[in-house]
Amino acid sequence: KSISLDITKAAQFLNEGAIKSYEPHVKAAQEALENGTCPGNDFLGWLHLPSSITSSFLKEIQDCANVLRANCEVIVVAGIGGSYLGARAVIEALGNSFSWLVGDKKNPTIVFAGNNIGEDYLFELTTYLAGKKFGVINISKSGTTTETALTFRLLKKQCEAQRGKEEAKKVIVAVTDAHKGAARAAADKEGYTTFIIPDNIGGRFSVLTPVGLLPIACAGFDITSLVSGATGMEKACGKDVPFAENPAAIYAAVRNGLYSQAGKKIEIMVNFQPKLHFISEWWKQLFGESEGKENKGIFPASCDFTTDLHSMGQWIQEGERTIYETVISVEETNERLLFPKDEENLDGLNFLSGKRVDEVNKMAELGTRLAHVDGGVPNIRVSVPKLNEYYIGQLIYFFEIACGISGNLLGVNPFNQPGVEAYKKNMFALLDKPGYEADSKAIKERLSK
Numbered sequence: 189k190s191i192s193l194d195i196t197k198a199a200q201f202l203n204e205g206a207i208k209s210y211e212p213h214v215k216a217a218q219e220a221l222e223n224g225t226c227p228g229n230d231f232l233g234w235l236h237l238p239s240s241i242t243s244s245f246l247k248e249i250q251d252c253a254n255v256l257r258a259n260c261e262v263i264v265v266a267g268i269g270g271s272y273l274g275a276r277a278v279i280e281a282l283g284n285s286f287s288w289l290v291g292d293k294k295n296p297t298i299v300f301a302g303n304n305i306g307e308d309y310l311f312e313l314t315t316y317l318a319g320k321k322f323g324v325i326n327i328s329k330s331g332t333t334t335e336t337a338l339t340f341r342l343l344k345k346q347c348e349a350q351r352g353k354e355e356a357k358k359v360i361v362a363v364t365d366a367h368k369g370a371a372r373a374a375a376d377k378e379g380y381t382t383f384i385i386p387d388n389i390g391g392r393f394s395v396l397t398p399v400g401l402l403p404i405a406c407a408g409f410d411i412t413s414l415v416s417g418a419t420g421m422e423k424a425c426g427k428d429v430p431f432a433e434n435p436a437a438i439y440a441a442v443r444n445g446l447y448s449q450a451g452k453k454i455e456i457m458v459n460f461q462p463k464l465h466f467i468s469e470w471w472k473q474l475f476g477e478s479e480g481k482e483n484k485g486i487f488p489a490s491c492d493f494t495t496d497l498h499s500m501g502q503w504i505q506e507g508e509r510t511i512y513e514t515v516i517s518v519e520e521t522n523e524r525l526l527f528p529k530d531e532e533n534l535d536g537l538n539f540l541s542g543k544r545v546d547e548v549n550k551m552a553e554l555g556t557r558l559a560h561v562d563g564g565v566p567n568i569r570v571s572v573p574k575l576n577e578y579y580i581g582q583l584i585y586f587f588e589i590a591c592g593i594s595g596n597l598l599g600v601n602p603f604n605q606p607g608v609e610a611y612k613k614n615m616f617a618l619l620d621k622p623g624y625e626a627d628s629k630a631i632k633e634r635l636s637k
């Protein structure tokens with residue numbers, strides 16, 4: 189079994205032959221990726237990453253995770269953007285939605301930080317961690333990202349204060365560049381266990397490096413199976429797979445067709461399982477940061493259904509016709525829950541008695557699909573047989589390779605992100621960071637006018 193793609197309800201919005209017309213362009217894009225002749229070719233380390241991960245490397249990660257698991261009731265994963273979203277996406281997709289609330293005897297609680305500068309958030313986090321045996325995975329490729337570095341300083345001090353400096357060293361791990369950055373310097377000085385983020389893998393393509401694998405292993409999930417799913421997809425989407433059989437090629441072609449030929453400027457990633465919320469967040473970063481440049485790019489949005497059918501559903505059904513949907517459809521749930529019969533039937537729901545809750549959900553999904561397509565919203569469906577490590581691994585690689593191809597079709601460099609620097613420059617200037625003196629002066633003058 190494998191994840192699969194259904195584009196029939198999107199193809200009907202395109203002229204006949206429109207998708208097929210992308211075949212030579214997709215082929216050229218895949219060859220450019222393979223041969224390293226595309227823009228951003230120094231960031232292609234993710235392309236054959238799954239098949240190059242060895243079992244001894246996975247064991248090294250698992251061994252580190254086991255030390256953290258044995259010594260921590262809580263593990264704080266500090267990182268932002270590509271150093272955050274992949275791990276959270278996988279952990280939430282596979283985990284129990286309530287484990288953070290009720291605790292899980294078998295696994296440490298994983299919490300995420302370093303992804304915001306909310307004082308209340310950090311105060312509440314440090315209060316929650318007070319008196320707890322906690323560890324930290326500090327993830328930053330550059331090793332200098334403000335949100336993460338600021339959080340790590342707080343956590344490091346608290347961990348050392350609570351466990352003593354020597355004990356703290358055992359439960360602080362750095363995932364960072366091999367040589368550069370403050371996170372590397374601190375890790376080397378303190379003697380933390382470290383994992384390297386390869387130079388040729390950008391943040392949003394790094395979930396299958398220790399950036400994602402270590403937190404995922406810490407949460408108790410099977411990283412071997414995750415990587416094996418991704419490896420399977422690497423094969424299924426290879427450059428020699430015929431266009432019509434290559435799901436990533438087809439997805440890239442359809443979305444570019446919808447964008448350039450049907451005026452569909454917004455792609456809404458939709459799920460019918462709340463635990464997929466962060467898969468959409470990860471996907472938004474992957475496509476948004478890769479394609480949104482040079483005044484081009486599909487805007488990646490997301491909705492959690494059926495929840496958002498009661499809010500954004502109105503817009504999707506009847507708002508401006510510039511959107512299409514990509515639905516991640518989970519074929520089989522992991523658990524079973526039958527809807528009970530009630531003699532009094534006060535709620536009038538006895539027509540559902542004896543049905544699985546998922547049957548109701550599936551009819552909501554089908555009904556929504558029909559309604560939205562009728563309303564002029566093209567629909568792409570990505571079917572996932574079940575939520576487990578293997579299929580999530582497939583899904584990750586599917587979107588990564590599709591993004592690499594799609595960005596090339598759009599004619600941008602999908603592997604850089606020059607636009608994310610603008611806010612940082614202003615923030616540092618406003619905070620009088622050393623080295624920003626001229627910018628500080630200029631920005632203050634501008635604001636005083």
Ligand code: PA5
Nearest residue numbers: 269270271328329330333391392
């Ligand atoms: O995809 C990206 O490159 C970014 O989202 C980065 O991952 C993010 O800015 C964090 O950077 P770093 O890992 O250097 O702290």
